[in-house]
Amino acid sequence: MKIPHTRPLNLRQGKVEMAHGAGGRAMAQLVDELFARELGNAWLAPGDDGARLPPARGRLVMSTDAHVVSPLFFPGGDIGCLAVHGTINDVAVMGAAPRWLAASFVLEEGFPLAELARIVASMATAARAADVPVVTGDTKVVERGKADGVFITTTGVGVLAEGIELSGANAGAGDAVIVSGPIGDHGMAIMSVREHLAFESPIVSDTAALHGLIGALLAAVPATRVLRDPTRGGLAATLNEIAQQSRVGIVLDEAALPVRPAVAAACELLGLDPLDIACEGRVVAICPAAQAASALAALRDHALGGEAALIGEVVADERRFVQMQTRFGGRRMVDWLAGDALPRIC
Amino acid sequence: MKYVDEFRDGALARGIAASIARQLRPGREYRLMEFCGGHTHAISRYGIADLLPPQLHLIHGPGCPVCVLPVGRIDQAIRLALEHEVILCSYGDALRVPASDGMSLLRARGRGAELRMVYSPLDALQLARARPGREVVFLALGFETTTPPTAVALRQARAEGIANFSVLCNHVLTPPAMRAILEAPGGVALDGFIGPAHVSTVIGSAPYVPFAREFGKPVVIAGFEPLDVLRAIQMLVAQIDAGRAEVENEFTRAVGLEGNRKAQALVAEVFALREAFEWRGLGTLLHSALRLRPEFAAFDAERRFAVPYRGVPDHKACECAAVLRGDRRPQDCRIFGTACTPDHPVGACMVSSEGACAAHYSYGRFRAPSRSSA
Numbered sequence: 001m002k003i004p005h006t007r008p009l010n011l012r013q014g015k016v017e018m019a020h021g022a023g024g025r026a027m028a029q030l031v032d033e034l035f036a037r038e039l040g041n042a043w044l045a046p047g048d049d050g051a052r053l054p055p056a057r058g059r060l061v062m063s064t065d066a067h068v069v070s071p072l073f074f075p076g077g078d079i080g081c082l083a084v085h086g087t088i089n090d091v092a093v094m095g096a097a098p099r100w101l102a103a104s105f106v107l108e109e110g111f112p113l114a115e116l117a118r119i120v121a122s123m124a125t126a127a128r129a130a131d132v133p134v135v136t137g138d139t140k141v142v143e144r145g146k147a148d149g150v151f152i153t154t155t156g157v158g159v160l161a162e163g164i165e166l167s168g169a170n171a172g173a174g175d176a177v178i179v180s181g182p183i184g185d186h187g188m189a190i191m192s193v194r195e196h197l198a199f200e201s202p203i204v205s206d207t208a209a210l211h212g213l214i215g216a217l218l219a220a221v222p223a224t225r226v227l228r229d230p231t232r233g234g235l236a237a238t239l240n241e242i243a244q245q246s247r248v249g250i251v252l253d254e255a256a257l258p259v260r261p262a263v264a265a266a267c268e269l270l271g272l273d274p275l276d277i278a279c280e281g282r283v284v285a286i287c288p289a290a291q292a293a294s295a296l297a298a299l300r301d302h303a304l305g306g307e308a309a310l311i312g313e314v315v316a317d318e319r320r321f322v323q324m325q326t327r328f329g330g331r332r333m334v335d336w337l338a339g340d341a342l343p344r345i346c
Numbered sequence: 347m348k349y350v351d352e353f354r355d356g357a358l359a360r361g362i363a364a365s366i367a368r369q370l371r372p373g374r375e376y377r378l379m380e381f382c383g384g385h386t387h388a389i390s391r392y393g394i395a396d397l398l399p400p401q402l403h404l405i406h407g408p409g410c411p412v413c414v415l416p417v418g419r420i421d422q423a424i425r426l427a428l429e430h431e432v433i434l435c436s437y438g439d440a441l442r443v444p445a446s447d448g449m450s451l452l453r454a455r456g457r458g459a460e461l462r463m464v465y466s467p468l469d470a471l472q473l474a475r476a477r478p479g480r481e482v483v484f485l486a487l488g489f490e491t492t493t494p495p496t497a498v499a500l501r502q503a504r505a506e507g508i509a510n511f512s513v514l515c516n517h518v519l520t521p522p523a524m525r526a527i528l529e530a531p532g533g534v535a536l537d538g539f540i541g542p543a544h545v546s547t548v549i550g551s552a553p554y555v556p557f558a559r560e561f562g563k564p565v566v567i568a569g570f571e572p573l574d575v576l577r578a579i580q581m582l583v584a585q586i587d588a589g590r591a592e593v594e595n596e597f598t599r600a601v602g603l604e605g606n607r608k609a610q611a612l613v614a615e616v617f618a619l620r621e622a623f624e625w626r627g628l629g630t631l632l633h634s635a636l637r638l639r640p641e642f643a644a645f646d647a648e649r650r651f652a653v654p655y656r657g658v659p660d661h662k663a664c665e666c667a668a669v670l671r672g673d674r675r676p677q678d679c680r681i682f683g684t685a686c687t688p689d690h691p692v693g694a695c696m697v698s699s700e701g702a703c704a705a706h707y708s709y710g711r712f713r714a715p716s717r718s719s720a
Contacts, residue, residue: 195465264347270465271699321712328572329356329363330393332709338688339442339452 009033014113021107021141034117035137038124043100043135051135053100056159061096063087064155070344072119072149075189076205077280079152080122085209085280086231086346087156088130092211093227093283095166095218096158101127103137103154108147119150130209132156158211164218170225171246175314176292178285180213180299181206181307182258183235184277187345188266195270199262208281213304217285220298226286229279231346236275236334238284239322249317252324252334256311276337278345286314353571354392362576363397369583376402378582379672380540381524383410383700384570390709392572402579405534406702408523408627408670409542411488412439413694413701416626417658419516420445422648423485426514427451427459430651432481435462435470437492439698440485444691446658467499467513474503474511483647487516491544493636494609497616500638500645514647515637518623520545521553522634526625527671528561534672538582540575541567543597548613550605554593562591569597616642624657626694627670666693669702676703683707 009029019026036044043051067083077085084101091098103123107116127134134154185206192203210229218224226246230238235257239250259274267274281304287295292310299305312324322334370376380386386406389395395404408414420443427434434451441451441463455461460480464470467484474482486496496513503511520542527533541554546567554565564585568578578596585592595601616639623635638646647653660666663681668674676682676695686692688704695701699708 261347268347268350319712323712326391326393327356328354328392328394328397329359330396331712332391332393333712335688335708338691338704338708 009113011113011117016107016109016111016113016116016141018109018141018143021139027139030139034113034120035139038120039127039134039137041133041135043133051100053135056099058162059160061091061094061158061160062155063090063094064153065090066151066153067346068148068151068344069190069346070148071190071193072115074193074205075202077207078119078122079150080119081126082207082280082346083152083154084123084126084130084132085207087154088132088209088211089229089283091156091158092214093166093229094158094160095164095214095227096160097215098130098132098156098158098211100157101132101134101154103134103152105137105139106147106151107139107141108149109141109144111149116150126209130211132209163222166224166227168226168228168242168245171242171248171286171314172225173248173314173316174289175225175286176289176295176310177239177250177252177312177314178287178292178295178299179230179235179258179309179311180283180285180305181281182260182263183230183279183282184259184263184267184274186280187234187277187342188263190345191270191342192266197266197269199265201262203260203262203266206279206281208304210281210283210304213299213302214283216302217295217298221287221291221295223291224285224287224295226284228284230282230284231278231280233337234274234276234278235284236273236322237336239334240336242286243320243322246314247320249315249320250312250322251315252312252322254324254327256309258307258309275334278342280346289313350571353569353573355573358573359397359576362573362580366402366576366580366583367399369580369587370399370401371587374401376583376586377405377535377537378403378540378579379405379407379527379534379536380575381407381409381520382542382545383413383698384543385540385568385575386410386702386705387700388570388572388575390705394572394575395710397576398579402583405536405672406669407527407672408625409489409520410695410698410700410702411492411518412443412698413666413670414518414523414625414627415443415487415516415694416624417445417660418624418656420451421658422653422655423514424449424451424454424459425653426483426647426651427454427461428457430481430653432483432651433460433462433473433477434483434485435464435473436485437465437487438463439700440487442691443694443697444661467496468502471499471503471508471511474508478510481510481512484511484513485516486513489518489520489542489545490548493517493613493617494548497612500616500642501612503645504642512645512647512650513638515617517617517636518625519634519636520549522631523625523628524557526628526631528557528563530671536563536672537586538564538566540578540582541565541593543568543570543574543600546597546601546605548606548609550603551593551595551601552603558591558593564591565593567593567595567597567601569600626660627667661692664693666695666703669695676706677711679703683711
């Protein structure tokens, strides 16, 4: 039921006020005129405390992700679409079809409503494009200085088809390691804004919903063993996680790693390694070597996987080391990154 | 990447490596020290050791800026941030260096210190302009390479009269450290040095002449790319086999005999030699570091705030000191990879990407001990 508001929300000059999170009329107005208007769907419409979802055929997969990226707007995206993509991808790499999202906002008092409207519109566009609606949500406001503009937590639920059992523990010696596209785009897009690095062609975040790409891969190679999205900590962290879980080693071929020239150059300038830099629209796939060609073909056929590459193989190694054959002709470890070189990347 | 990939070419590398292998005299061991952390990093990151015969040993030197700072210097920075409530600006490497009482700059942040990671002292100066109500201190560290940018920031601060900016100066000098390595009683046996890259762009190649003349150790200045390192090794081996000890320059695309005169003049205008400075691993060395000149006293954090330097011994089990002198290899330290890892560093050499321990842990620890102890 719509509450009559005397004046519409001022989406041009207005700011987030404490009242917008206080449970009163102001909050109802923010929900009505911004969140519900942009994200509107049949589940959100009744305005109840939760969403009543239809029964699903299959096991459910659920995942949640908090988004605190700084800056909120970056080349190729913003915190809104990132919050949608991030959680969809976490559900998708489990092998599930993402169906519903929940979104929780923590807003800082004084944050411009115009920017909030841009963020929510971007979320809505991303959710519609992915066909995964935001079916329930929440808004809280904290005093100025107690948050940084907007934090968004999204939770996703998906449905897992019979027979799909992906896990980081499934990699075995001899398996092929594939990445769906160039690494490090998202992290370096953020860093180039933060460090005011200007390139002839700007680095654009790869943020994207991957369930379509992953669906195509699993249809072509149902025997895929591991899928994971290399976000924080980059490819290095993801591969080390898999090596630990599966009790194996991994050997990469540096010459086969896809890295865009601008990303490589920015990393060089800042003393970073592209292997450590976050992606938000790439997936790492591990599959039996015999099916590597089919997996690559399926990925490359999809708009988001055109630059997919076979980058290495799983080997037996009790120490569970990830190593790399360097282009230079030597060998080195690819370790987890120590500390947090790139805080608040997603 | 143009002008970068050319220096990482695997085919060329194999060619030089094969030629080095042919050059080496059978039965002779070759012990070369790379002074700079930048070389240590390149050697580990590109797996250069894999291309070299086992009779050729690369010994890591002390040229890692945060590694050579003793604990007491980090303590000073922490006291500035916590007790004097300044905004402390630092290069990222220094933030995780272990200090006294289980502290580090990052942990100090958890206790309320305001800390900024910067890529340049000019970023710290900009912060001081933007926050006139707060004291902003730049933790200046590094060898001759990072000194000119600090000088630029200080000159700018004085010209603009920025009253809330100051520098905690820990800039150190390369030649005194090389001398200390060679003069250490019972010190490491060396056949030659892979000479600094970026440092030499500033100071030139002339300051290394005494190491060749007085100590009979060849020095080949090398760039930080892996082919630079291989080529410098080849040049050193040629000198050693011919019984020569000269300063040669592999890095001619950036280094001249005299270095960068402008940068030298700038540094001389702002900084003067410190009487003595304590180094981790090398002890207290005379005329081995810089302080601000009296004309810049107003911008000297050590004068502006009461944070006297207090020497603090390293952690008992930590062998950073011996590693920095080249006496021990990282993997010889009892706590390497067990109590001391990049996630929980005990010593500074496990922190910086230029530190010998961090480089070996992050890039090289897969190698069987037999190979590296050969």
